[in-house]
Amino acid sequence: MSTVSGREVAVSGAGSAAERRPEAARGGGSAPGARAVSAPAALLRLLGSEIGLTFRRPRNIAMLAVLAVVPVLIGVALRAFGGPDDNDGGGPAIFTQVTGNGLFLTFAALSVLVQLMLPVAVAVVAGDSVAGEAGIGTLRYLLVAPAGRTRLLAVKYANAAVFCLAAVTVVALSALLAGLLLFPAGPITLLSGGTIPLFDGLLRIGLVVLYVAAGMAALAAVALALSTLTEVAVGAIASTVVLVIVTQVLGVIPQLSGLQPYLLTHWWSGFDGVLRDPIATGDMGQGLLVFAAYAVVFGSIAWARFTGKDVTS
Amino acid sequence: MSERTRRGRAMRWGVPVAAIAVVAGALGAGPVIAAVQGEPALPERTAEQLLADATKATRADVKPMSGTVIQTASLGLPGLPEVAGMGGTSPAALLAGSHELKVWYGGEGRVRLALPGRMSETDLIANGNQVWLWESDANKATRIKGADARQGAGPEKALPTAATPQLTAAEVLRRAQADTVVEVTNTERVADRPAYQLVLKPKDGASLIREVKLALDGETFVPLRVQVYARSAAEPAFEIGFTSVTFTPPAAENFTFTPPAGAKVEERTFGARDQESGAEHDRAEGLRETIKTVGEGWTSVAVLPFSEKDLKAGLSQGRGGGQSDGQGSGQGGGQGDGRGGQDANAIVDALLKSAKPVSGAWGNGRVVQTKLVSALLTDDGRLLVGAVTPEKLAEAAGRR
Amino acid sequence: MLTVQEATVPSTPPTSSAEDCSIVTRGLTKRFRGGQVAVDGLDLAVPRGAVFGFLGPNGSGKTTTIRMLLGLAAPSSGSWELLGVSMPRGLPAVLSRVGALVEGPSFYPYLSGEANLRRYDAADPAADPRTATARIGLALDRVGLTAAARKRYRAYSLGMRQRLAIAAALLGPRELLVLDEPTNGLDPQGTREVRALVKEIADEGTTVFVSSHLLAEIEQMCSHVAVMRAGRLVAQGPIAELRAGETVRIRVETPDTAEAAAVLAALGLRGVRSGDGEAGAELGEEAPERVCAALVAGGVAVRGLAVQRPSLEDVFVGLTGEGFDVDG
Incomplete structure (x- = not known):
């Protein structure tokens, strides 16, 4: 500790000299625009701080760990008990294929996790982003720093999107490793019956990761909008999760099948288009448009709410 | 509240309102653009000219093309519990909800049909005399022998209910007879292409069908859409x-198929799939001869000697021969494929559960009505089916 | 007892040229959705370089005012300027030059003190990341938290948290410091340190705006003061002026109360009162020693004589109608 504080003293000694310079530069009612840092660099610095905060937070690390463990559990279960017997048609065929080709564990794990676990993880981070800061009072200090409301919101959303990509990547990588360790690997049989080499298969996994992350980022916009409505983070998180579940229930009611193309959850599993031959770019493109529409609508709601709101906590 | 803050707030909330408007606009843009461009873009044609052109186009080689077909059925079948949400590769699932079918047509007997499901796909690939049925769910490739795609519409018929627009259109064209009011419009847009629309309305009020709309591509006369409207609903049934x-030749890879390593490979002969169903097939052939039709055109009623037991047996076994002869557009819907046996049973159970007992001078029986088709199963062992009101069925039951 | 008429309280009128003021508000009003008026037509003028005490009982609208000044809450009506720039348009540019402690410390519990400061520094677009470490070290040093810099905020005592919040307000070179109840939770030693720190900062030329419900704190630190009562400003100006507006009384302890009163009256003093072993009057311009001589000459048995200068507390109790927690 003594060495640390010794360093501190040395640093502050150097700091006082460093500090005087900007003060002198600003002295006598200097122009407010005279900045030592460019606006994009400052924005990146805030984003870096935000990302650092997200990935250093024990809760978020725990969620990522759970997301990483699930594909391994699925793999181990399939290895131990074999795939579902294809004659009784008990499970989706994708699980049967895992035992033949480890790469399919990635698709199988994502198709399972995209239903609820990934959305929950995203809801926790994005739903907490504004409401959580308001709840512990750090929001007012960020705003008087001054972070700027629009700027802060943009950084919050970018951070949520980064977390989405990270969460999906963690699942994919964990599933890929577990699949390669537990099962044989080789050329991938597409859903259309064609076969592509292993390397192409890995590229397509990359596409799947990007698509699913985009879908999660659309949910993050919804969670962010809810997050600006409350100072109780749990409220924003829970309402996002409830919304996801309600949407999924709506999606499976046959009488409401006309509603499906408008539901966010309907498009999440659209990543199977990557496994078709040719790749179903039309369907997946439509999915990406739906994601973008959700992000724009709910992002703008979040913006309108957050820039006009009195911060009272 | 100061004037400035109030105005600021209104302007802020204007942004999400505008965003919603833009998204809603993008969703509605298709119909709006269609409406704006609804001025006659195509030269006028009479129904006869159009039918002639269309028939010519159907007979001649269709240009190579590819596209996405959506099939939507809202037949009003009473309660199909399991089947409706099945996701799509089960043929029985086509009876309810909305389904997507990808079509590639390369000319010269090269066809690929793909029925995508969630994390699954069913493909039918025909390349000359090479015909493969690939079911990713079962990891099974079936080579269908005895079918040559160059001879007529064999492979198209092989894929059960979801036929291509061409096939369905040909069926509708045959019905354009004296008992039909035919109209033509030249302002339709289908799949973002200008199209003619042929509207066929049955004159007989006993028909459950209000009208059938057939959209033909303005350039190639390829049928692009068929809609069947029931009298009881505004939306197509x-x-x-x-x-x-797109009318460009699809990539050749679409029409080549090699069973992937590890897949089960089976062989079947088209028409008589295997030995066990051979007898069944014969029985079905025999059945075809016993079918009588009462009435004509839109209101014709098929009369079959049938009992409830036969019905179940017939559906859960191989495909009966009865549905390919075009007796009623909805009739094929009641018939499944061998793979859909379980589903078919579920449908039959659901149908029978909802059947209403009826009686008349002809005897007693039970009647099932959907939006497009009514069926009457009499206690004396006859099944009457037609796209007509139950009253008309009862009338037909009286005319032995 | 003292009677203070509000009219006698000197109040600096809002200067038309805000050049020499760090904070100017004109008719600043906050009406909550329920219709309750938290701040009503506030006209503040905080001179540059002043240590400005913002005094009022809890619930008088001090914190709401500070929230509006810093752009956290939008005023229902009125306008304000910070450092000569019209708000809220100038907020992004000006707030970098303003340090603030608003309604107690708030930090991320799972981060160290240093990491917390780095986080707030990153939020300021004008802060130079190259000097961040140095500035953070300096700020920690000024509040005496250097030794605890690496400790998690969760483990900080109440006093340490308060110091860290002050350090956050000192992260950059500031022209205005807004401190809302800065000595809350601090022990007497800590309070003294904060007072010394405020003086040091003020000596560097920074305007300090301190809100408090503690009279003693304001009295010892501030050159200027404004008093809030139920959302309204009841007085503002230099402390010396506020005091000067008050009357100094002389009090005579004597058994001969009637005679004493007569002598006081004869001297021309006003507000003469007597009874219960003592007599008194407003001293006015009269010198106390002359009064004493007159009393003795008038045969009054003077047992004790006292000049009563009113404390600031008396002034504010009169202004606000409420007592202050004098000792804090």
Whole structure:
């Protein structure tokens, strides 16, 4: 500790000299625009701080760990008990294929996790982003720093999107490793019956990761909008999760099948288009448009709410 | 509240309102653009000219093309519990909800049909005399022998209910007879292409069908969409049409198929799949001869000697021969494929549960009515089916 | 007892040229959705370089005012300027030059003190990341938290948290410091340190705006003061002026109360009162020693004589109608 504080003293000694310079530069009612840092660099610095905060937070690390463990559990279960017997048609065929080709564990794990676990993880981070800061009072200090409301919101959303990509990547990588360790690997049989080499298969996994992350980022916009409505983070998180579940229930009611193309959850599993031959770019493109529409609508709601709101906590 | 803050707030909330408007606009843009461009873009044609052109186009080689077909069925079948949400590769699932079918047509007997499901796909690939049925769910490739795609519409018929627009259109064209009011419009847009629309309305009020609309591509006369409207609903009860179509030759890879390593490979002969169903097939052939039709045109009623037991047996076994002869557009819907046996049983159970007992001078029986088709199963062992009101069925039951 | 008429309280009128003021508000009003008026037509003028005490009982609208000044809450009506720039348009540019402690410390519990400061520094677009470490070290040093810099905020005592919040307000070179109840939770030693720190900062030329419900704190630190009562400003100006507006009384302890009163009256003093072993009057311009001589000459048995200068507390109790927690 003594060495640390010794360093501190040395640093502050150097700091006082460093500090005087900007003060002198600003002295006598200097122009407010005279900045030592460019606006994009400052924005990146805030984003870096935000990302650092997200990935250093024990809760978020725990969620990522759970997301990483699930594909391994699925793999181990399939290895131990074999795939579902294809004659009784008990499970989706994708699980049967895992035992033949480890790469399919990635698709199988994502198709399972995209239903609820990934959305929950995203809801926790994005739903907490504004409401959580308001709840512990750090929001007012960020705003008087001054972070700027629009700027802060943009950084919050970018951070949520980064977390989405990270969460999906963690699942994919964990599933890929577990699949390669537990099962044989080789050329991938597409859903259309064609076969592509292993390397192409890995590229397509990359596409799947990007698509699913985009879908999660659309949910993050919804969670962010809810997050600006409350100072109780749990409220924003829970309402996002409830919304996801309600949407999924709506999606499976046959009488409401006309509603499906408008539901966010309907498009999440659209990543199977990557496994078709040719790749179903039309369907997946439509999915990406739906994601973008959700992000724009709910992002703008979040913006309108957050820039006009009195911060009272 | 100061004037400035109030105005600021209104302007802020204007942004999400505008965003919603833009998204809603993008969703509605298709119909709006269609409406704006609804001025006659195509030269006028009479129904006869159009039918002639269409028939010519159907007979001649269709240009190579590819596209996406959406089939929507809202037949009003009473309660199909399991089947409706099945996701799509089960043929029985086509009876309810909305389904997507990808079509590639390369000319010269090269066809690929793909029925995508969630994390699964069913493909039918025909390349000359090479015909493969690939079911990713079962990891099974079936080579269908004895079918040559160059001879007529064999492979198209092999894929059960979801036929291509061409096939369905040909069926509708045959019905354009004296008992039909035929109209033509030249302002339709289907799959973003200008199209003619042929509207066929049955004159007989006993028909359950209000009208059948057939959209033909303005340039190639390829049928792009078929809609069947029931009298009881404003939305089409059955619709099959392209949502996107391009008339450029698709990549050759679409028509080559090699069973992937590790897949089960089976062989079947088209028409008589295997030994066990051979007898069944014969029985079905025999059945075809015993079918009588009462009435004509839109209101014709098929009369079959049938009992409830036969019905179940017939559906859960191989495909009966009865449905390919075009007796009623909805009739094929009641018939499944061998793979859909369980589903078919579920449908039959559901249907029978909802059947209403009826009686008349002809005897007693039970009647099932959907939006497009009524069926009457009499206690004396006859099944009457037609796209007509139950009253008309009862009338037909009286005319022995 | 003292009677203070509000009219006698000197109040600096809002200067038309805000050049020499760090904070100017004109008719600043906050009406909550329920219709309750938290701040009503506030006209503040905080001179540059002043240590400005913002005094009022809890619930008088001090914190709401500070929230509006810093752009956290939008005023229902009125306008304000910070450092000569019209708000809220100038907020992004000006707030970098303003340090603030608003309604107690708030930090991320799972981060160290240093990491917390780095986080707030990153939020300021004008802060130079190259000097961040140095500035953070300096700020920690000024509040005496250097030794605890690496400790998690969760483990900080109440006093340490308060110091860290002050350090956050000192992260950059500031022209204005807004401190809302800065000595809350601090022990007497800590309070003294904060007072010394405020003086040091003020000596560097920074305007300090301190809100408090503690009279003693304001009295010892501030050059200027404004008093809030139920959302309204009841007085503002230099402390010396506020005091000067008050009357100094002389009090005579004597058994001969009637005679004493007569002598006081004869001297021309006003507000003469007597009874219960003592007599008194407003001293006015009269010198106390002359009064004493007159009393003795008038045969009054003077047992004790006292000049009563009113404390600031008396002034504010009169202004606000409420007592202050004098000792804090």
